[in-house]
Amino acid sequence: MAHEKLWGGRFTQPTDKFVEEFTASIDFDKRLYHQDIRGSIAHARMLGKQGIIPMADVEEIVHGLQEILRKIEAGQFDFSVSLEDIHMNIEARLSAKIGEAGKRLHTGRSRNDQVALDIRLYLRDEIVEIDAYLDLLIDALLCQAEQHLGVIMPGYTHLQIAQPILFSHHMLAYVEMFKRDRGRMEDCARRADVMPLGAGALAGTTFPIDREHVAELLDFPEVTRNSLDSVSDRDFALEFMGASAILMMHLSRFAEELILWSTSEFGFVELSDSFCTGSSIMPQKKNPDVPELVRGKTGRVYGNLMALLTVMKSLPLAYNKDMQEDKEPLFDTIDTVKGSLKIFGDMVREMRVNGETMRAAAAKGFSNATDVADYLVRTGMPFRDAHEVVGKAVRYCIERCKDLLDLSPAEWQQFSPAIGVDIREAITLEASVNARKATGGTALERVRDEIERAKTGK
Numbered sequence: 001m002a003h004e005k006l007w008g009g010r011f012t013q014p015t016d017k018f019v020e021e022f023t024a025s026i027d028f029d030k031r032l033y034h035q036d037i038r039g040s041i042a043h044a045r046m047l048g049k050q051g052i053i054p055m056a057d058v059e060e061i062v063h064g065l066q067e068i069l070r071k072i073e074a075g076q077f078d079f080s081v082s083l084e085d086i087h088m089n090i091e092a093r094l095s096a097k098i099g100e101a102g103k104r105l106h107t108g109r110s111r112n113d114q115v116a117l118d119i120r121l122y123l124r125d126e127i128v129e130i131d132a133y134l135d136l137l138i139d140a141l142l143c144q145a146e147q148h149l150g151v152i153m154p155g156y157t158h159l160q161i162a163q164p165i166l167f168s169h170h171m172l173a174y175v176e177m178f179k180r181d182r183g184r185m186e187d188c189a190r191r192a193d194v195m196p197l198g199a200g201a202l203a204g205t206t207f208p209i210d211r212e213h214v215a216e217l218l219d220f221p222e223v224t225r226n227s228l229d230s231v232s233d234r235d236f237a238l239e240f241m242g243a244s245a246i247l248m249m250h251l252s253r254f255a256e257e258l259i260l261w262s263t264s265e266f267g268f269v270e271l272s273d274s275f276c277t278g279s280s281i282m283p284q285k286k287n288p289d290v291p292e293l294v295r296g297k298t299g300r301v302y303g304n305l306m307a308l309l310t311v312m313k314s315l316p317l318a319y320n321k322d323m324q325e326d327k328e329p330l331f332d333t334i335d336t337v338k339g340s341l342k343i344f345g346d347m348v349r350e351m352r353v354n355g356e357t358m359r360a361a362a363a364k365g366f367s368n369a370t371d372v373a374d375y376l377v378r379t380g381m382p383f384r385d386a387h388e389v390v391g392k393a394v395r396y397c398i399e400r401c402k403d404l405l406d407l408s409p410a411e412w413q414q415f416s417p418a419i420g421v422d423i424r425e426a427i428t429l430e431a432s433v434n435a436r437k438a439t440g441g442t443a444l445e446r447v448r449d450e451i452e453r454a455k456t457g458k
Contacts, residue, residue, distance in 0.1 A: 024081045025324050028331060032086050033072050035121035037065045039114065040090070042217035043197060044105055052108060052207050057101035064098045065090070086118070087111050108209050110201040112231040112319040117197045119326070121218065123240060126334045127189040133341035134182050134247075138175055138454070140349040145171040145451050149444070152429050153268065153358035154367055161365030164429045167358060168451065169442040175454050177250040184243035192236040195220035199230035202318035232318040234308065237330050241305040244337045245298075251340055252298040255291035258351075262288050267357045272350040275343070290347055294340045301336055304329035359429065366394050368404055368427040371435065372419075375426045379418040389416050 041062050048058035068090055071077040083089045088111075095102035145168035155165035195218060198204070198211035204227045211223045224230040261268035271288055279285035307329045311322050369390050376386035393415045397404060404427060412419040425431060437443040 025085045025327065026079050026081055026083065026089060028328050029086045029115075029118075030079050030089070031331065032115075032118045032122055033090065034069070035118040035125070036086050036090055036114070037069050039117045039121060039197060039218065040105060041065055042214050043109060045217060046210055046214045047104075047107055047207075049213060050208055050210055052209070053101075053104045057104050060098045060101040061094065061105050064094045064102060067097070068093055085111070085115075087114050108200070108205045108207040109197060110199075110231070112201050113197050113199040113227075116199070116231055116233070117195065117218075119234075119237065119330070120192050120194070120196065123192050123237065123330070123334075124189055126338070127185050127192070127240070130334075130337055130341065131182060131185055133338060133345065134178055134185070137341055137345040137348065138178050138182075140345045141171045141175050141178075142451060142454055143349060144168075144351065144353065145175075145447070148353050148355060149448065149451075151353060151355040151358055152362050152433055154362040154365065155442075161361070161367050163370055164362040164367045164432045165442040166433055166444065166447050167353060167355070168447050172447065172450055172454065174250065174254055178247075179454075181243065181247040181250060184246065185240075188236065188239045188243050191239060193220060193222075194236075195223045196230035196233075199224065199227035202231055203227055228318045232315065232320075232323075234312055234323065234326050237326055238305070238308055238312070241301070241308060241330065241333050244333050245301050245305050247337060248294075248298040248301045248340065251344060252295045254344070255295040258291045258347075259288050259295070262286075266361070268354055268361070270352040270354065271347060272352075274350065275347045290343055294344060297336050297340060301333050304333045362429055363403070363405075366397070366404060368429070368432050369394055371427045371432045372404060372423065374435070375423060376416060376418055381416070381418060 044053075044058050044061040044065075047053045048055045068077065077093070079086075079089050080092075083092050091102065091105060094105065149166070149168050151167040152164050153167045153170065154161040155163050155170070195211065195215040197214055198209050215221070215223050224233075258269065258271065260266055262271055271286075271290070273286070275288075275290040276286045277289045279287065308326055311325045315322055372390045372393065373383065373386040376389060377383050381389075393404065393407070393412075396402075396411075396415075397407070405424060409419075409421050409423075412423055434443045434445070437446055439446070
């Protein structure tokens with residue numbers, strides 16, 4: 001039997017069946033059930049406190065909503081497309097259950113401010129979970145950094161060997177990125193943490209409601225200040241999706257490095273079998289599917305951000321049905337970010353680091369060339385002149401299949417008489433790394449300090 005529309009008094013014809021299905025949002029917004037019920041309970045208690053509806057009705061409403069919550073969580077609630085959305089599904093069931101009292105619940109509110117409330121509550125809860133997953137990933141990175149503190153690897157620019165660095169220093173670079181992602185999420189949560197209920201459809205309500213009391217019941221620190229903005233604003237969701245896009249970009253960059261590092265050509269790391277798959281035809285293959293998928297899902301999150309930006313870009317105030325399209329990209333972004341963070345944290349924690357392979361790679365490509373130039377500068381030579389001297393030395397080595405550490409004192413002297421016998425000690429991998437002691441550098445003592453700093457949350 002079709003449900004009678006709760007808004008159908010003005011209409012004389014039933015909604016077309018396909019239109020009903022096309023405009024319904026219950027298939028995806030039913031995940032807001034907990035927030036919808038929580039908001040309705042707070043609204044009902046406020047209505048009773050203000051004497052707008054009888055307290056006896058409030059008790060019936062609250063008990064009825066709590067029973068509906070139990071039914072939904074037990075999988076015993078049938079959602080109806082004909083009732084369009086989560087709000088109507090719950091309200092219709094409540095009215096059917098408790099009668100007249102249930103019909104008073106919607107006094108002083110609209111679905112417009114109701115859905116704005118639900119999304120803010122939902123996003124606030126989800127950001128707490130995302131923050132926890134970010135913590136786990138940061139902790140996994142710090143564990144790897146601490147466990148392999150002495151491992152030297154090549155640092156790259158343009159994907160060409162540049163200078164030797166500590167593997168731990170590389171891990172800490174991602175720690176910094178993900179700490180900033182946490183900061184962006186915290187900023188977003190603060191702006192989402194504003195209570196819109198009481199804005200009504202767009203102009204407020206004629207009833208003597210107490211919005212601040214509802215905010216207190218729902219743990220909001222403040223209420224929105226303009227009813228039009230309250231129901232038509234989705235920039236808090238856009239901000240979250242923008243922060244999520246940046247977070248996924250960081251994950252994607254890390255994924256790309258893990259994909260490269262786990263190849264036979266690099267051999268820097270080995271991912272656990274739990275996070276890889278094989279080939280249906282090539283028995284030797286171990287494919288890094290998890291980082292590849294995270295890299296791919298980054299584009300999905302970018303697309304969600306553009307989808308909602310496009311929805312909102314030309315909407316006149318206040319609410320428009322277009323805004324129903326906010327939920328699917330938002331929900332998908334939340335699910336994608338949480339899944340990607342969870343799996344990445346576990347994968348990084350179980351990753352095996354091949355320190356000897358990293359060190360061997362760092363010894364190639366003249367990664368210590370800058371250290372020779374720095375050595376010459378300390379003798380009083382201008383840096384640009386030192387740069388030219390070392391460039392000639394590198395060319396000499398390439399032509400003779402040598403490394404800078406292979407050059408004899410006599411060979412060094414032909415490039416500059418300022419180069420003494422102590423040059424070799426100055427350009428070992430350890431010397432190169434540990435000479436970079438300025439704040440933010442890759443020296444062992446500096447990296448150790450930064451690990452402790454990150455662990456204490458400073």
